[in-house]
Amino acid sequence: MYYPFSWIKSVARLVLFLIFFAIIGWYVEDMLLAVAMGATGLLLVNYWQLFKLNRWLWHSRKMSPPSVSGLWEHIYEGIYYLQRRNRNKRKELGALVKRFREGSEALPDAAVVVDSKACIIWCNRLARLELGLRWPSDAGRRLDNLIRHPEFIEYFHAGKYHFPIEVPSPLNPLKSFEYRIMPYGEEHLLLIARDVTRLSQLEEMRKDFVANVSHELRTPLTVINGYLEILPDADEQLNPFVKKAYLEMSTQTQRMQSLIEDLLVLSRIEASSERVYENTVDMAAMLNQVKIEADALNKDKHHNIEFHLTPGVRIYGIETELRSACSNLIFNAINYTPEGGNIDVYWSVTKAGVRFAVKDNGDGIEQRHLSRLTERFYRVDKARSRKTGGSGLGLSIVKHVLNHHNSKLQITSRVGEGSEFFFEFDAEMIASQE
The missing domain is CATH 1.20.89 (Nitrogenase Molybdenum-iron Protein, subunit B; domain 4)
Structure with missing residues (x-):
């Protein structure tokens, strides 16, 4: 004491x-x-x-x-x-x-702790079972010498851990693992590996199902539309009921064909293995072609459409996909802007790279809808979407195209003032500039 x-x-x-x-x-x-x-x-x-x-x-x-x-x-x-x-x-x-060890052993994911030199400090039981690590004999060994998949090594050394990466299991090629790396402490990294085999299979099944069903529906719709075309025109001599039925069938058939075409486009984009950096696109020339289609669509809308294009800029990309993304944004502005509105389309060079934007002075969109606009079949106003013939897939197509080109769709809108839909590419995407 x-x-x-x-x-x-x-x-x-x-x-x-x-x-x-x-x-x-x-x-x-x-x-x-x-x-x-x-x-x-x-x-x-x-x-x-x-x-x-x-x-x-x-x-x-x-x-x-x-x-x-x-x-x-x-x-x-x-x-x-x-x-x-x-x-x-x-x-x-x-x-x-x-x-802590008991809790980490109970994790449903494989966990590995490495230091600043990529040497293993600790791993849990699932890391030993699923990744093939041995403990404690692998303590101090470099993680990239034990998990040698090229995509994982590139991801690990790039140091950009904002998004996970999905690669096959080092022990079983039939399994897929999602790797997520989180820096913590003094230059330490925590690797979490999750088995996503089932999710990947379900996603592939969904893509195949949508693609197959869309493809199979094209034939019966083509037959129906063909018979509708050879029927007498809906003139004044027809029974009013028959006339109404004929017009409704024609409208709905065209709408279904448009929906199926959009589904097939979306399926092709999702399944595309074409490399972005193997092709270049003259965006100004491509947008001039889209302008002709936009003018034709705008014939009955009476909008004032202005294209502000910077010529001579070629970027890396897939022209069919970029054309689909840009045309969807432009056609949406034409369809959803009130008659006589102003629509401006921009393709310009910025300090960070290049920028495409479509700006209108329409009704605008409430903030609560903005985060969900790129979801499939999501509509702000369902009645109005049916009237304009929209499939609800346009912005979803834009989203997948931009994901393929390492960009994303951004939206700014204020109710009663209009909206702006735009995306940007950094300077690395510019192939040449005159």
């Missing part, structure tokens, strides 16, 4: 000890010699206590200190108190580490 004023007692003992030897020296008439002998004895006693302390700290197996008195008793008690406190802290830390 520590006493705050124990030093006073120790000093008093020292003074009494020296006074005792001073009295002896006075009695034998040599006070200096007696005090020196007392101090020497006191020094020898303290050195002996230091020797015992050193032996207890380094060689003794006993936790409890030896029995001593005086100032040394307090020193031993203080050291013993610190030892017990550190021992309790080590127990708490050990329990915390044990709980």
Whole structure:
């Protein structure tokens, strides 16, 4: 037990000890010699206590200190108190580490911790089972020497961990893993590997189903539309009911054909393996062709459409996909802007790269709808979309095209003031510029 004023007692003992030897020296008439002998004895006693302390700290197996008195008793008690406190802290830390390991072993994903040199520090049980890591024999080995898929190595060394990457399992090529890397602490990385085989299979099944169904529906719709075309025109002599049925069937058949065409386009984009950097596109020339189609569509809308195009800029990309994305944005503006509105189409060079934008002064879109506009079949106004003949897939096609070209659709809109749909490519996408 520590006493705050124990030093006073120790000093008093020292003074009494020296006074005792001073009295002896006075009695034998040599006070200096007696005090020196007392101090020497006191020094020898303290050195002996230091020797015992050193032996207890380094060689003794006993936790409890030896029995001593005086100032040394307090020193031993203080050291013993610190030892017990550190021992309790080590127990708490050990329990915390044990709980962390138990929790990490219960994770449904493989987890690996690596340092700044990509050397493995720790991994959980699923990492050993699914990634083929061995613990602790693989401790200190480089992770990129154990997971050697080229796409993973490129992703790991690029240092851009904002999005995960999906590659086959190192043990089973039939399995797909989603790798996600998160930096933390002092230059440490946490790798999470999740088995997404089932999700990948379901996504492939969905794509195949949509593509196959869309393709199969084309034949019966073509037959129906062919028979409708050879029927008499809906003139005044027809029964009003028959006339209405004929017009409705024609309208719905055309709408279904448009929907199927959009589904097939979307399926082709999703399944496309064409590399973006193998082709170049003259965007200004391509947009001039789209302008002819836009003018034809605008004939009955009476909009004021202006194209502001910077010529001579070629970018890397797939022309059919970029044409589909740009035309969808332009045609949407024509269809959804009130009659007589203003529509501006921009293709320009910026400091960061190039930019395409379609701006109108229509009704605008509420903020709550903006994040969902690129979802399939999502409509802000369903009644109005049916009236304009929209399939609900246009912006979804734009989204997938831009994903394929490493960009994304951005939307700004204010109700009653209009909307702007735009996307940008960085300077690396520019192939040449006159």
